């Protein structure tokens with residue numbers, strides 16, 4: 062396979078291609094095939110983008126029809142029929158049934174752009190600078206989002222100080238829990254603590270890149286309450302855990318939470334086509350002036366078409382019921398692997414079809430990724446040093462592929478352990 066054009070011309074920043082050293086050619090649902098004809102089961106799904114699989118048939122047909130009739134593919138933020146369809150369907154299928162009256166804000170079509178927009182709005186609304194982020198949090202690579210991202214490997218590339226963030230331990234991190242929130246509250250109440258009240262708290266319900274760390278409902282409520290009490294906004298970053306990943310549209314569904322802003326990206330464009338969108342409570346949203354946070358690529362016709370089609374999966378419970386069942390299959394298998402190797406103290410964590418096994422060993426995680434690749438399975442390590450193997454297959458994965466992928470994982474782990 063000829064990789065020389067990449068090696069000669071593409072930047073050293075290349076990442077995933079080093080873990081998956083092949084040239085992919087075609088893809089369908091949970092499988093990618095390289096140009097040598099080797100088929101890989103995809104348990105990584107574009108880092109959580111491809112919730113509805115590669116080349117989702119329904120979306121593909123809708124997008125081809127849209128292209129055939131010369132639909133407006135690029136629209137800035139002018140009104141288009143495809144955007145009207147997406148906005149109307151999102152309101153009807155996601156917002157209204159939940160009693161949410163949030164406004165939809167589009168921006169440059171990446172998660173980090175959604176996070177940047179949410180930070181600007183929170184700072185505008187409150188007139189404050191600092192935002193509370195949590196240890197192991199991941200929110201993107203642009204400077205504002207990177208300031209909230211905890212991982213030093215990414216922060217180190219900033220080249221400038223990453224400011225205006227107060228860092229608290231996530232619930233599951235050392236020193237985390239309600240006590241840490243109480244201590245922060247007490248400090249804010251102490252006029253001589255040196256802390257100023259924050260503009261917002263930004264939290265992931267399940268830290269994905271942070272190592273599949275699952276926050277409890279009680280802790281999330283405590284964060285929300287603290288935000289309210291100190292006059293800050295409560296922002297949920299649902300970029301990776303949202304769009305059905307956990308068995309409901311939002312990762313926080315059913316918890317009775319009331320976020321001021323929800324950031325969405327990744328799966329929302331449906332097909333893997335880019336789209337990002339924030340949900341802003343109207344009383345906050347009204348603080349924006351027209352065109353104040355732009356983004357040339359915020360009007361993605363193809364993503365509106367595919368994203369509107371993706372919403373069909375949420376008009377009944379079929380897919381979400383399946384996500385719960387498959388999530389349980391994944392969890393049970395990971396737990397049985399952890400039990401088999403109980404001497405290592407591996408922990409299984411996750412919700413719905415985001416499940417992870419914490420191997421407590423980043424080198425082993427990377428080794429496993431490598432062996433799994435050679436056995437025909439794509440997985441991604443996450444967490445500190447890559448010690449957690451996160452499984453995020455397409456939600457639409459065929460059952461046989463799910464079981465085969467789990468078999469490959471188990472077999473690969475045994476090989477990786479032997480050579481560790």
Ligand SMILES: Cc1ncc(COP(=O)(O)O)c(C=O)c1O
Pocket residue numbers: 108170171172173174176199200201202265269270298299300301302326327
């Ligand atoms: C929770 C979360 N927020 C933000 C981002 C950043 O998204 P993007 O890479 O599209 O900028 C990610 C990406 O992995 C994420 O998982």
